[in-house]
Amino acid sequence: MSTLNDLSDESSVDADSRLEFIKSYDIAKEAVRRFLRANNIKADTDPNRFTATVVDELSSDQLTDLVCAYKYAKSGSTNYYELSGLDSESFKSIERTVKKHFNRDDDAAPRYSVEQCEEIRGNLYLTFSYTDFVGHTDPKTMQTRSKGVSKAVPVVFYRNKEVYEVRTSNDKVAKGITTGIRDSFGQKETMSGRIRIGDLIKDDLESQHVERFSSVKLRLRENDDETVRDVSATSGRSSGVREDVREDSEYEKLVQNRGGTVISGYAVLDVGGFEREIRLQLNWKDHRVSFQTVEMEQVYNEVLEIIYELVKENRGGTREGSETIRKFT
DSSP states (O other), X not given: OXXXXXXXXXXXXXXXXXXXXXXXXXXXXXXXXXXXXXXXXXXXSOTTTHHHHHHHHSOHHHHHHHHHHHTTOOSSEEEEEEOTTGGGSOHHHHHHHHHHHHTOOSTTOOSOEEEEEEXXXXXXXXXXXXXXXXXXXXXXXXXXXXXEEEEEEEEEEETTOSEEEEOOSOHHHHHHXXXXXXXXXXXXXXXXXBOOHHHHIIIIIHHHTEEEEEEEEEEEEOSSSSOEEEEEEEOOEETTEEOXXXXXXXXXXXXXXXXXXXXXXXXXXXXXXXXXXXXXXXETTTTEEEESXXXXXXXXXXXXXXXXXXXXXXXXXXXXTOOOOOOOO
């Protein structure tokens, strides 16, 4: 299979190799179409010809850009963690330290292993693999057997930052991987290091960076006792676009008169440099960010910058050794 480096010499890569290259990454067609529109390229509408058209129309540099944009951005969900001192570690040191811990050959070795390490455009990507056992029932015998399914989770490290991402919607897997990463660096504190997105949003993110919420879930605590009740509020539409639910009179009543606290919501984020909307779900309970559409790597990076800036503000300034982060307010 062709690699990103192989494509740098376009004359040495034939059409079949280019086709194999793009198919191997299993990038969603929605993402490919978005990339084509951004490059003013019209793809063949025949679904059987779609991938071939992409290969025919894109240059090797454009194919590389496409893969870099979406290769590790498939999950749609990401979890943010802090690790003290990570900003002073080189990528080589991070890779070596983490692989040494996870890829041990002993009885105490973690369930997860590092299968691939790759540095792309200033970020370090470690691909963790694990086996997930799924029950399968034979329709004839009605006997249930467990079948092992191999799964992969990308973990992203950023240069000069004490924050990294575990890109998965599986909370148990995210906790397992980050526990091992903290063990790798000798930080076995009881706290996981997870950045509490919910707390950030309540204090800063909602007012500074959320352009609008299309819907939210609020938690109400009754005055007469400790009863807790969750209710939903959804905005109306104007010209086919959801309005900001925070401007709705019912939302104001729930928050101001009944003490409602937002616990989750579908938001449009104010992310600099993008003409289109960045839509995502912010969940207070598990502190995870989930994108509503397939997004490119740059969007993940920009959202990370926002989160990291808020983390620094909340802890009282920039730690020594951290780079200056531009704000998106």
